[in-house]
Amino acid sequence: MPEYLYPGVYVEEIDTGNKPIEGVSTSTAGFLGIAERGPTTATFISSYAAFQRSFGTYYTDIKGNQAYLAYAVEGFFLNGGLRCWIARATSSTAKTATITSGAITVNSAGPGIYGNNIAFWIRAASIAPKDATRFRLTLYYWASSADAAAALAAFDPKTGILNPAPGQSEDFDNLSTNPNSSMYFAGALAGSSNLVTVSPAAGGALAVTAKPALLAGGDDGGALTLADFEGSSTDPTNLTGLAALNAVDEISLLCCPDENSQPAGQIAVQLEAACSNLKDRFAILNSPANAGVPSNVVPTVNSQRGYAAYYYPWLKVINPVNNIATLIPPGGHMAGIYARSDNNENVAKDPANEPISGIDSLQLPIDNQTQAVLNPIGVNCLRFFKGQGNLVWGGRTTSPDPDWQYVNVRRLFIYIEKSIQQGTQWVVFEPNDATTWARVRRSISDFLTGLWMQDMLQGATKDQAFFVRCDSTTMTQADIENGRLIAVIGVAPVYPAEFVIFRIGQWSGGASVTEG
Numbered sequence: 001m002p003e004y005l006y007p008g009v010y011v012e013e014i015d016t017g018n019k020p021i022e023g024v025s026t027s028t029a030g031f032l033g034i035a036e037r038g039p040t041t042a043t044f045i046s047s048y049a050a051f052q053r054s055f056g057t058y059y060t061d062i063k064g065n066q067a068y069l070a071y072a073v074e075g076f077f078l079n080g081g082l083r084c085w086i087a088r089a090t091s092s093t094a095k096t097a098t099i100t101s102g103a104i105t106v107n108s109a110g111p112g113i114y115g116n117n118i119a120f121w122i123r124a125a126s127i128a129p130k131d132a133t134r135f136r137l138t139l140y141y142w143a144s145s146a147d148a149a150a151a152l153a154a155f156d157p158k159t160g161i162l163n164p165a166p167g168q169s170e171d172f173d174n175l176s177t178n179p180n181s182s183m184y185f186a187g188a189l190a191g192s193s194n195l196v197t198v199s200p201a202a203g204g205a206l207a208v209t210a211k212p213a214l215l216a217g218g219d220d221g222g223a224l225t226l227a228d229f230e231g232s233s234t235d236p237t238n239l240t241g242l243a244a245l246n247a248v249d250e251i252s253l254l255c256c257p258d259e260n261s262q263p264a265g266q267i268a269v270q271l272e273a274a275c276s277n278l279k280d281r282f283a284i285l286n287s288p289a290n291a292g293v294p295s296n297v298v299p300t301v302n303s304q305r306g307y308a309a310y311y312y313p314w315l316k317v318i319n320p321v322n323n324i325a326t327l328i329p330p331g332g333h334m335a336g337i338y339a340r341s342d343n344n345e346n347v348a349k350d351p352a353n354e355p356i357s358g359i360d361s362l363q364l365p366i367d368n369q370t371q372a373v374l375n376p377i378g379v380n381c382l383r384f385f386k387g388q389g390n391l392v393w394g395g396r397t398t399s400p401d402p403d404w405q406y407v408n409v410r411r412l413f414i415y416i417e418k419s420i421q422q423g424t425q426w427v428v429f430e431p432n433d434a435t436t437w438a439r440v441r442r443s444i445s446d447f448l449t450g451l452w453m454q455d456m457l458q459g460a461t462k463d464q465a466f467f468v469r470c471d472s473t474t475m476t477q478a479d480i481e482n483g484r485l486i487a488v489i490g491v492a493p494v495y496p497a498e499f500v501i502f503r504i505g506q507w508s509g510g511a512s513v514t515e516g
Helices: 048-055 069-078 113-117 145-153 185-189 226-230 241-246 263-278 331-344 368-377 407-423 434-453 477-481
Strands: 029-033 043-045 084-088 098-101 104-108 118-123 134-141 168-176 196-200 253-255 282-286 308-312 315-319 324-328 379-385 389-393 466-469 488-491 505-508 511-514
Touching: 029 069, 029 241, 029 331, 043 048, 048 069, 048 084, 069 084, 069 315, 069 324, 069 331, 084 241, 098 118, 104 113, 104 118, 113 118, 113 145, 134 185, 168 185, 185 196, 226 241, 226 263, 241 263, 253 263, 253 331, 263 282, 263 308, 282 331, 282 407, 308 331, 368 379, 407 434, 407 488, 434 466, 434 488
Parallel strands: 029 084, 029 253, 253 282, 282 308, 308 379
Antiparallel strands: 043 084, 098 104, 104 196, 118 134, 134 168, 315 324, 379 389, 466 488, 505 511
16 A cells, blocks of 8 residues: 555556456468478568568479479468468488688578578678678578579679679678677677578687688488478477477467378378367368369368368469469468458458459369368368459368367367467466456456457357356365366357358238249
8 A cells, every 4th residue: 555645636556356368369370391491490470571581482392393382471471461480391311501711600591402502701891890800791692503603603802793693692791700799790690691590610710701602511301201391399499390380389370381292191180180289270281282073182181179171272373483374282372361361350250252362263163063072071162253253162170070160160269268378377376266266257258258249259148158157166175175276168159151041932912932
C-alpha cells in the first residue's frame, strides 16, 4: 500500500487477478527441402528476396534432379505468406568449402559444391581509423563454376571489374582482427553474411590478398536419404533437417516440397508424425508428380487425428529464367493460402474456395465425377472454374475419423490448445486451491468467449459453444498432492458447409412441387 503524504486525488493501478490469454500465430510455415546453397540450420525468412540471398533460386542438381524448395517459398509469399523458416537438406557426406588466409578462415555458409564458387578478397580498410589490424573483406558468388573461373582469370585489380559479374556480393569494411574491437571480424560477420562464416586461424597474421581467391573443397556428397531429411538432433546447437524445424516453436505449418524425392511417402510419414507428436503444427502434403490418372491417387499417410492434408494435382508455373513451363508441387502455394486465410479471416475458416495466385495453370483438369472419387478419401483437389480461375476445392484432412476430417477443425484445436498452454504459464507453482481454479476458469472462459464472439465456435449462447471446468470434480486429492491442476474444456467447432444443397420446387397458389 503506497503512503499518502499530501491531500489530493490519487490513481492506483490494481491487478484484477484475471490473466488474459492471447491467441498464438497460426500462419508461420516451416519448409524442408533441397536448395542451391545456404545453411543447414533453421533459418528465418520474411520474403522471397531474403530466401534468394541465403539459399539461391530455382535449382537443378548436377545429376539433373529438379529441386522445388525455391518454387515453394516463392509460392508461399505470392499467396499471402509472411513468415517462414527454412531447413536445407543436404547429404550426410557433403563437405563445406573453406580456405585459410593468414589470420582468417573462411567457410561457405553450408556444405555443397556451390561453395567452390565463392571468392573472397582481403584488402586494406578504406575508412578510418587505419591500423595493422584493420581490413576490408569482399565476397563474391557465381552460380556457375565456369563463370567464377573465367571472372577470376580475367580479373584486373586496377579496375576491380569481374566479368562475368557475380550473382551476389557482400562487402564488409573496417573489420579488425583484434578480439577486443567492436569491429572484430568474427563477431561482425556473425549473422550478417549470407555466403560465408568466418573464424580466427590459430597463429596466423593478417594477410592482404592481391586479388579474389576461390574457396575449395566443397562437395555435395552422395544421394540424399530419408535420414538426411530427418536431420541430426544430437547437437542442440546445430540441429538440421526436420529436427531443426521441430525445435522452432512458432512454426504452425509444415511442408516439404521435395518429399517425393524419397520413395513410398517416407517423408510424408515423418512430417505427419512430427505434427502428431508436437500437436502444435499441421502438415501440408503433396501428391507425386507422376500420380497418374486421378482414380489412382491415394494420400500417402492417414493421419488418425487429422494433422495432415493432401493436395492434388501439381501446379504449372512459368520459369522466368528460361520462360519454360515447369510443374511444381502445390504445398508451398497452399501454405501461403492457409496464411492468407488465417490473416484475412481466422483459423476457424477452412482454407478452401480460395484462389491460387502465381501460377499459369494446373497439371490437369479435375471434374465433378473425379472429385467424387477423391474427396471421400481425403484428397483435396485444385480445380479450374470458368469465370473464377484456379481454386482450392477441398478442405479435408487425411483422417478416417469424422471428428477430425476437416482442416479448419484440427487447426482450430491446435490454435486453442497452444494459446491456452502459453497463456496459462502463470499457473505453474501457484497454490493448487479454489482461488487459483477460479482464476484459471475465468482466463480460459474469457478467451473462448472471444472466439465465440468472432464466430469461431458454434452455438447461440456461450453455454452451447464451450464449457470450462476446473474444480474438485476435475482432479482428485491424489492429483492435488502430486502437483497436478487439471481443467476440462469442451468446445463446439464450426464445420464448413462442404455440400450446399438447395431444394427447389414449383409454387402456384397454395400448391408446390419439389424436385429431388
